[in-house]
Amino acid sequence: MNRITQCLHGRGTVSAVMRHRKAGNGDVPASLLAFTSMYRPVVFWNVTDRCNLACTHCYNASGLSSTGEGELSTAEACTVIDDLARTGVPLIIFTGGEPLMRPDLFELARYAEARGVKTALSTNGTLISPEMAGRIRDAGIGYAGISLDGATAATHDRFRQSPGAFDRSIAAFGACKDAGVRTGVRVTLTKENSAELGALIELALRIGASRFCLYWLVPCGRGAAAYNRLQLGPGEVTGALSLLYRKAKETDPAAMEFLTVDAPQDCVHLLSAMEEDKSADLDDARSLLASLKGGCSAGTRVANIDASGNIWPCQFARSPEFCAGNVRDRPFSAIWQDSTIPALALFRNKDVLFSGRCGDCRHRILCGGGCRVRAHATNGDFFAEDPFCYTGQS
Numbered sequence: 001m002n003r004i005t006q007c008l009h010g011r012g013t014v015s016a017v018m019r020h021r022k023a024g025n026g027d028v029p030a031s032l033l034a035f036t037s038m039y040r041p042v043v044f045w046n047v048t049d050r051c052n053l054a055c056t057h058c059y060n061a062s063g064l065s066s067t068g069e070g071e072l073s074t075a076e077a078c079t080v081i082d083d084l085a086r087t088g089v090p091l092i093i094f095t096g097g098e099p100l101m102r103p104d105l106f107e108l109a110r111y112a113e114a115r116g117v118k119t120a121l122s123t124n125g126t127l128i129s130p131e132m133a134g135r136i137r138d139a140g141i142g143y144a145g146i147s148l149d150g151a152t153a154a155t156h157d158r159f160r161q162s163p164g165a166f167d168r169s170i171a172a173f174g175a176c177k178d179a180g181v182r183t184g185v186r187v188t189l190t191k192e193n194s195a196e197l198g199a200l201i202e203l204a205l206r207i208g209a210s211r212f213c214l215y216w217l218v219p220c221g222r223g224a225a226a227y228n229r230l231q232l233g234p235g236e237v238t239g240a241l242s243l244l245y246r247k248a249k250e251t252d253p254a255a256m257e258f259l260t261v262d263a264p265q266d267c268v269h270l271l272s273a274m275e276e277d278k279s280a281d282l283d284d285a286r287s288l289l290a291s292l293k294g295g296c297s298a299g300t301r302v303a304n305i306d307a308s309g310n311i312w313p314c315q316f317a318r319s320p321e322f323c324a325g326n327v328r329d330r331p332f333s334a335i336w337q338d339s340t341i342p343a344l345a346l347f348r349n350k351d352v353l354f355s356g357r358c359g360d361c362r363h364r365i366l367c368g369g370g371c372r373v374r375a376h377a378t379n380g381d382f383f384a385e386d387p388f389c390y391t392g393q394s
């Protein structure tokens with residue numbers, strides 16, 4: 001995760017992070033969740049594979065044909081939450097599929113809240129009526145990340161393969177705002193929507209989103225089949241990053257925060273833009289990024305549990321060799337702390353054997369070798385270079 005706003009406007013963030021680390025296992029402030037420790041990861045939990053849409057790039061390959069068979073039961077999910085709470089996990093992000101299709105979602109959220117674990121939602125937004133937004137708030141869910149893949153209905157609905165999805169998602173932002181639930185825009189930028197990035201940012205500001213979170217495509221699920229057709233080239237990526245940088249600089253950080261996800265090399269672009277700008281925050285930003293020891297949090301500060309209880313280093317790392325175990329066989333905490341598990345050892349010690357451009361790259365300490373899921377999916381080799389990397393190519 002590349003926290004553009006925090007680096008650009010975040011004087012004092014570094015000392016806050018360091019203070020938090022010294023404080024040990026206490027509550028993690030929302031602004032510092034990216035800096036939690038390896039053993040207390042933020043957990044992305046695909047609570048269901050069911051979904052009312054069937055988006056072209058869905059990493060989980062969810063859709064109406066998913067039946068929910070094999071999903072963890074309510075009792076099993078509560079046992080997992082007990083374990084996550086004991087582990088000190090600061091945040092569970094309920095995702096899917098469409099998490100709101102799981103009838104016991106609010107029961108799980110309240111169960112987590114009662115055990116001191118914060119919860120958030122990653123949703124397509126189409127099921128969020130004013131009444132549903134109230135239930136989200138009442139279940140203690142403090143934040144909803146809502147997907148928007150276009151600034152127009154035509155683009156968004158084509159991606160989501162559902163006429164009317166755009167209008168329903170836009171209405172969801174309003175419903176959440178009225179209910180007092182913070183929202184963020186989640187956009188996956190591809191060849192089909194990159195021309196709308198500026199308009200999407202303006203739209204996000206208009207509908208009161210507090211975060212603009214840009215995802216790059218990862219070849220996983222249906223995203224794998226669409227990858228070559230949809231992935232942006234180096235010039236398009238750096239153009240989009242420059243636009244985000246400009247917008248993040250102009251925008252009041254209290255109004256909206258800008259982030260990019262799944263391309264740790266984005267920090268290279270950010271630092272060089274700040275250097276060019278002679279930013280007073282440059283040294284702070286460097287220390288902040290260095291404290292993350294490589295931008296990818298898979299297998300360390302981030303964990304994923306899928307609908308049937310399998311544990312993965314991140315929600316996109318779904319090749320069979322990346323499976324760390326299943327909560328039905330062994331508690332999450334025991335699996336996560338077992339560094340002998342090959343999948344976890346691989347992601348936690350990944351920087352020893354990089355090859356290709358990542359092997360001798362001067363940015364490697366900050367970037368950590370980009371995205372290993374992309375490297376593995378493209379080259380069949382976990383240690384190969386990240387093919388998405390645009391540094392020095394545009």
Ligand code: SF4
Nearest residue numbers: 262296298314316371
């Ligand atoms: S492995 Fe790739 S997709 Fe997973 S968290 Fe890291 S950068 Fe993101």
Ligand code: SF4
Nearest residue numbers: 358361367369370389
């Ligand atoms: S070449 Fe590899 S290590 Fe260097 S910036 Fe790109 S992804 Fe990161």
